[in-house]
Amino acid sequence: MELLQRNDYLQKLKDTIGTPDIKVITGIRRAGKSKLLVLFEDYLRTQNNTNIIHIDFNLTDFENLAEYHALELYIKERKSDNKQNFVLIDEIQMCSGFEKAVNSLHASDLYQIYITGSNAFLLSSDLATLFTGRTFEIHVFPFSLSEYMQFFKMKDSYSELDSYIKEGGMPGSYLYKSIEDKYRYISKDVFNALVVRYILGKRKIKNTVLLDRLVDFLMDNISNITSIRNIASCLETTKMTANSKTIGSYIDYLCASFAFYKIRRYDIRGKRYLSSEDKYYLADHSFKYARLGTKNMDWGRMLENIVAIELMRRGYELYVGKLYQKEIDFVAIKQNEKLYIQVSDYIGDGQTFEREINPLLAIKDAYPKILLSRTRQSEYLYEGIRVIDISTWLTSINNSQEQL
Template sequence: MKLIERPTYLSEMMELADTPDIKVITGVRRSGKSKLMEALARKLLEQQSNANIIHINYNLTDYENIAEYHALEAYVEERYEADRQNYLLIDEVQMCESFEKAINSLHARERYSIFVTGSNAFLQSSDLATLFVGRTYEIPVYPFSFSEYLLYYPSENVYGSLTSYITDGGMAGSYLYKTEEQKRRYINSEVLNALVVRDIVTKYRLKNERLLHALIDYLADNVGNLTSLRTIASTLEANGMKADHKTIGKYIDSLCKAFAFYRIRRYDIRGKKYLKSEDKYYLVDQSFRFARLGTKNMDYGRVLENIVAMELLRRGYEVYVGVLYKKEIDFVAIKQGAKLYIQVANDISEERTFEREVTPLLAIKDAYPKMLIARTYQPEYQHEGIRIIDAADWLRTSIPQK
């Protein structure tokens, strides 16, 4: 498989390499966490010739005899070298029984710089403080961005590349398959069903796997739409599947904790407060939608909105859906107190569509920047202070920031 360097993640990991925190690499299955760990090991050796790297990958049978926390700690301690900088890198740490006990003990010894990856369902953001007594630092990893896709598939026609990326997505494992059917089968069978769903069912002991699949399909079909649990319950009941809104909420929460979906809350721009009713859900990667639903009911605008949502999260923004005078702004992106207002559309060539998209932005009276991202196929321009920028250009040229 062709490998590309992911400098944004790798540089952050190197910056953290000598901090005392337990560095936890999180993200959906098959998003490249293990490959990043391998790249980190190589980079550490390049920059520190005397580094002692203890790298354990529980995907390999080589380590099945240390799949219990006493054995893991003993294995690591045997390989400690007092006169060198010791780095401990563990992939799929949840495959070691009571792994947190070994990690906490090793961390308390203050001998190792520790990095771990794990199953998305067993090593979640919300669990880190409970699992690990020591300080933790989370490094969220996402599937390939469009800029990374261009590194994998170099092209001078970035606009055409975006068309391909919209359906291919960023799950790099699918790039090895030749046909669209093979790619979708890989995403659906090998990633969603075999890994994400299996992890969730095991972790939360969910009894109704059929409901879980129905919710995946519903949320995938409704990316970018405001969603309430009661509406979902009514829709499922109309299709012959009964489930109360509390159960639906629990199952959706499990999908979000597994990094398959991301919940985006609503933000009242005028009142400067968060709204509780109705949220939006976005897929971690748009290829999941096509793997489940195909391209028959293609909605390029919604899919492009999904891509922009995930890109904002990659770049370290807090992301909300904006509400102003009963009108919706696709995204309010906040970082270090500064805001960015964004509308997303596939095609704004018709004047009526263009006016519909810019009107909510023009109604915002504060001085924070405003942007309309669309497939314009032309250089960026301004409209009454609003940046109008082509989606491919924005996705590939804006520098990710942490």
Template sequence: MSGGLSGAYVYSEKEDQASYIKDVYTTIIKRDLVDKYGIKEEALLDSLTDYMMDNISNLTSASKISTVFKQNKVETNHITIGNYMKYLCSAFMFYKVKRYDIRGKKYLETSDKYYLSDLGFRYAMLGTRNMDYGRAYENIVALELLRRGYEIYVGKLYQKEIDFVAMKQNEKLYIQVSDNISDSDTLERELSPLRAIKDAYPKILIANTKHDDYDIEGIKVLDLTNWLMRIGVCG
């Protein structure tokens, strides 16, 4: 839960680590963004950042967030929210990932996903409330794919969603990410979108299996920890 900020590991106590991470967060937001863009509504920026951290790996948009805020008596509009989201991405607090229509082979403009640059920020600011480890693992995989030089997109095929379409030069991968797939219904739900893709590019399910790699109908099932320690994506 300390994330990847090296300075946090100077402290042995979790509370001190969280305090350090909060200070880093405050410096990024208050100094770099508020000063650079002349932001007047600092409380709105804080609320937006909390919301985005609480909704990592979920499809969202400036219009959707604006509607949620208005329902909670926060006065704003989608233009302001959209600008603040751009500022947060420009500060590398979040990475924006667009959607890709696999069948139509085109990029979609409605709704994107936002991945947090370091999950330590979320733990420090929000604790473990409403923590969905499947979404946290998806965030980790997104960052690792970017680190390995892939362009990543959220795949859409009819009404199904594929967590990642990862591309690099002539390479393309379809990747699903899950927490625990020991339940047959969960496993089937994760495999279903990959089965629906009819081309020959590799299809991978990354989960917290704690087992060696195995194969289901041509789909590689990889343990998250083992995958993170490897050089190649496909195992």
């Protein structure tokens, strides 16, 4: 499979060279973390005065290093005194006691350390506990629309958006010809393996049927306001008994594995966060189609999911906006920048346009407001609100506010 130069992520890795942190590449299974490490190694080989020690625990060549003393000794024996030493370790969780070796190597201040691993062992919440030194996390998402088009050498984002919605951003699926085989790979090799190996394995879950039903419910309700209490009530109608605490724990596990992302609600007028009701988005929208089928495509909610992941990919912190009885799909914040964004599949008739634009018009502050839809035309302004074709926005090269 041809490697796509994922330049944004690669640049993030380049920018960390020389920093004292342990660099940890995280993200959902099969999103391209290992390939990114290979691209980084290729870059390092073009630089002067570098010594690269690359260990890939996917290969049996390194199975003798599956204990932390052996791993540390292997690395120390290959250190160069006259060069900058880069340690790249893929699937590090396959080494027993790996954190002891990494902490020891980091404490010596002689290595630049970059690692990837299973979500079960490298959760964002666990990094500070695992590693006594500082960590820097590079979070990798599945392919964006831009990367999808680049991989397939496509030019027209208007026409290719539909195929991206159906096929998604999991690069391993692109090797399969039929959509049925693509979905089989996504469902079996990616999502089911993620749930079975991570959640069922690490968390020792016994009620597998409940987890299965919960996954289906969340997938069927992506971008809908959801509360744990409502989920419990809906599951009870299918004669599935579960308390809110258990459901809450299972959802936390799903989010910790990067299968779903939880977005909290924010009261724009009261400037406070709202509890109990949230939205959930899939790491890749193809998971829903692969698992539940394509009978109900629900383009609008799929586009909202794609925009949510794209905003996170671009480094924004996301909230769902609430203003009186109106809802704004996203309040996107990055440093001192704030954006209000509404997403719609279609705004071709007056009634739909009014429904989508009115929540943005009701916001009285001066922060930029954007309506994204499949307009298939150039951007225009409506009472100060930017109306942008969604495929144009998704493939915008410049992620600055001007382009957003």
